Amino acid sequence: MVTSKRADRRTAFLLIAPTMLVLLVVNIYPFLYALYISAHTFTLGRPTPPRFIGLSNYRDLLDDDRFINSLWVSFKFVTIAVVVEFLLGFALAFLFNARLGGLAILRKLAILPIMVMPLASGLVWFYILNENFGAMNWFAVLLGATQRVRFLTDDSLAILSLVLADAWQWTPFVMLVMFAALQSIPEYVYEAAKMDGLGQWQTFWRVTLPLLSSAIWVVLVLRVVDAFRMIELIYLMTRGGPGGATETLSWYIYSTGFLDQDLGSAAAEAVVMIIVVTIVAQIFVRRLRYGEAT
Amino acid sequence: MATTKEARLRSSGNLRRGTFAIYLAVCLFVGFGLFPLYMMITTSLKTDLQTFEWPPVWIFTPTFQSYHNALFVFGGRSADHYLLNSIVVTLSSSALAVFLGAMAAYGLARFRFSGNRDIAFYILSTRFAPPVGFIVPIYLMVQRSGLLDSQLALIIVYTSMNLSFVTWILRGFFLEIPIEIEEAALVDGYTRWQVFLRVALPLVKPGLAATVILSAIFSWNEFLFASILAPGDAATIPVYLAGFSASMNIDWGEYMAVGTMAVLPIMIFTLALQRHLVRGLTFGAVR
Secondary structure, eight states: OOOOOHHHHHHHHHHHHHHHHHHIIIIIHHHHHHHHHHTEEOBTTOOSOOEEOTTHHHHHHHHOHHHHHHHHHHHHHHHHHHHHHHHHHHHHHHHHTSOOTTHHHHHHHHTGGGGSOHHHHHHHHHHHTOTTTOHHHHHHHHTTOSSOOOTTTSTTHHHHHHHHHHHHHHHHHHHHHHHHHHHTSOHHHHHHHHHTTOOHHHHIIIIIHHHHHHHHHHHHHHHHHHHHHOOHHHHHHTTTOSTTTTOOHHHHHHHHHHTSOBHHHHHHHHHHHHHHHHHHHHHHHHHHHHHHHO | OHHHHHHHHHHHHHHHHHHHHHHHHHHHHHHHHHHHHHHHHHHHTSOTGGGGOSSOOOSOOOOOHHHHHHHHOOSSOOHHHHHHHHHHHHHHHHHHHHHHHHHHHHHHHHOOOTTHHHHHHHHHHGGGSOHHHHHHHHHHHHHHTTOTTOHHHHHHHHHHHHHHHHHHHHHHHHHHSOHHHHHHHHHTTOOHHHIIIIIIHHHTHHHHHHHHHHHHHHHHHOOHHHHHHOOSTTOOHHHHHHHHHHSSSOOHHHHHHHHHHHHHHHHHHHHHHGGGHHHHHTTTSOO
16 A cells, blocks of 8 residues: 555554464464474374484385375376366366356256265265165166176275265366356457357367466366365275275375374375475466466 | 258257257256265155165155254264354354454555565465374374363364465455555544454455355365364264264164255355355456
């Protein structure tokens, strides 16, 4: 504002300080504390004081097959889920963008899954995919399956079942954001493309897609980060099984820390995870920052 | 003549087929989206036996027995205790987050000082912090301060997690208000705080509504911190729900009844939010 005096600076400080204080307590300090814990042996509920062991916890991670496996499972889950959600949601956004009656109401119904408590969605999918009485098996029999499909206990199917439940919740989110981005493209852009003699495909590749690019980035980064941290569906549907087939990094940290009660190792894993997420998130933040500067 | 007419007929046939295909795809998608919700609600209305019958029972006489069991039958605490916990934690943490976040957002949007943008982007970046990465240190901090199994611990953690997007979204809203309105108020003798409370805040009401609702949804749905920090008496509804899955004989009807009660209030919120949903969910990057 025009008046930039010392009083103003004090007001600004008083306005921002409470938020920074909360974030200091719940974000910055815990991160430093995680670094500290990760350099110690630290067992939950045992009276022995933590002992400094330097980088041992990190070195152990390199030899830990379960840790390596969890990175691979996370990578698989995030990739499959985000690709499925993005392609479906993107295509559906175009369909919902058609000028046809009734689509507005259908759109409102379509986005309902976004707000469902993830744990409740895990619960319903756990029920639907049940081997013995689940509705999905009923459909499978209807479509000619000769024996029960083991959606949650088969080595290769289990992770796809998680993707199914995740995509159920988040494909509507991709659709919603891409739809809003499509709506924000003014009509004259398409008219100009038509006058320049661009065909439908050319218009899509050379006009529509570039205009959607920032929305696409935002959606992809949000989905990658959130799929990476997802834990509720695993908690309810597979608990990392069968045989580690759905043990993602998030689940592994949770189970090392609070099921095996080995906080030191869990903290080392957590630090690795925070670093990975920070790198991905920087893509998002950089883009927003770049967008604001211009 | 005949050929053009034929071509027009053919293209209108294509158009009709195209329209039909769009409706078909969209309805399949909506049906897929609604099916699990349908299963949850109908299962909550079945009798105990019907919930795990094979083949699944599609037509039945609804009963409210499961709701009755969840709410009124004694045997430990009933669902209403945990629903109440959820309501307390949700209301406090979203009110706090929006109040503090609005202050910070206004400070960031309206005052120039060095590091302003760095602070704004730092606050945004906390949205990406993976909760499971912070759970170990936060657990130990809460344990040390004797706040395990208390609503206060959850309220503080949720407030901080909501602050990132609340601050960011409201900063966008404040930046959109023409500055002249506030300058005029200053000339009229308002203090800075009065300008903030009486002039600026009322102008961003839609933003406040959107952030309150998004914070409420987040706090209501959060499971990970709740399960670790408040596993007992202070447990919120997702933790209570998770407890069912640990028992050997799952009471599906009651399980789904609690699930339905946990999910329906949020659905109603969602419908109210529609207009600002995208802006809120993407930090104003997409409107």
